Amino acid sequence: MNYQNFPLEAQRRSEPVFNLPPVIVALSAILVAVHGVRQFLSQETDLNVLLWAAFLPARYSHVPVLNGLMPGGIAADIWTFVSYSFLHGDWVHLGVNLIWFLAFGSAVAWRFGTTRFLVFCAVTAAAGAAVHLLFHFGDIAPLVGASAAISGAMAAAVRFAFEAGGPLGAWRNSGPEAFRIPASPLLASLRNTQVLVFLGVWFALNLLFGLTSAITNLSEGSVAWQAHVGGFLAGLLLFPLFDPIRRPTLH
Numbered sequence: 001m002n003y004q005n006f007p008l009e010a011q012r013r014s015e016p017v018f019n020l021p022p023v024i025v026a027l028s029a030i031l032v033a034v035h036g037v038r039q040f041l042s043q044e045t046d047l048n049v050l051l052w053a054a055f056l057p058a059r060y061s062h063v064p065v066l067n068g069l070m071p072g073g074i075a076a077d078i079w080t081f082v083s084y085s086f087l088h089g090d091w092v093h094l095g096v097n098l099i100w101f102l103a104f105g106s107a108v109a110w111r112f113g114t115t116r117f118l119v120f121c122a123v124t125a126a127a128g129a130a131v132h133l134l135f136h137f138g139d140i141a142p143l144v145g146a147s148a149a150i151s152g153a154m155a156a157a158v159r160f161a162f163e164a165g166g167p168l169g170a171w172r173n174s175g176p177e178a179f180r181i182p183a184s185p186l187l188a189s190l191r192n193t194q195v196l197v198f199l200g201v202w203f204a205l206n207l208l209f210g211l212t213s214a215i216t217n218l219s220e221g222s223v224a225w226q227a228h229v230g231g232f233l234a235g236l237l238l239f240p241l242f243d244p245i246r247r248p249t250l251h
Helices: 008-014 022-038 043-053 064-069 073-086 091-112 114-135 147-161 176-180 193-216 225-242
Strands: none
Touching: 022 073, 022 091, 022 114, 043 073, 073 114, 091 114, 091 147, 091 176, 114 147, 114 225, 147 193, 147 225, 193 225
């Protein structure tokens, strides 16, 4: 068979941009499976799932009555900083998160590799929960959703996607090379107009979410914009610790 006669799009199907990283497929399947199983649970059982796995600011209030309702003890105080990201409020919430996860998580997963990416997601999820806790200390409303980790992936993608030769750069490469472009230092990246526009739009949208929640005085079911910001800032600032691609040194 003469592969040179294949259309260009067919030849590109083997490139990362057209194939999801296995870790993204696996995590997406887990998120769907977890939410799917919860649909068959009784209301009481699902409440227990939330008490064990959702992030509950009331855990840290030191109010005896509230603490008595929270199972898991100190261990759950720790693991729920990450486990909450596997739960979602409804199918729409999950679907929206999956769209952004596939778009931005894939780029970061191709660059980081499986192990680094999983640790990165856990760290940014925990950072999102920590910032949420600062603003909702003692709140009984549970925090659920992968949005903080996805926001971290968005921030990480910003660090290299707009570089020359990157997947969204003015002079972009195609295929795996686009995900291996060395990233500029953060301050240098902030001089890139595309990066500044992306950051401006992202923070403006989350500010809008925050103002909307404050005006409507909603807590349960509202957008956890503080967790988004926490995950995003963690991804933006901690990116160099996870990035395996180094800029060439000049001699």
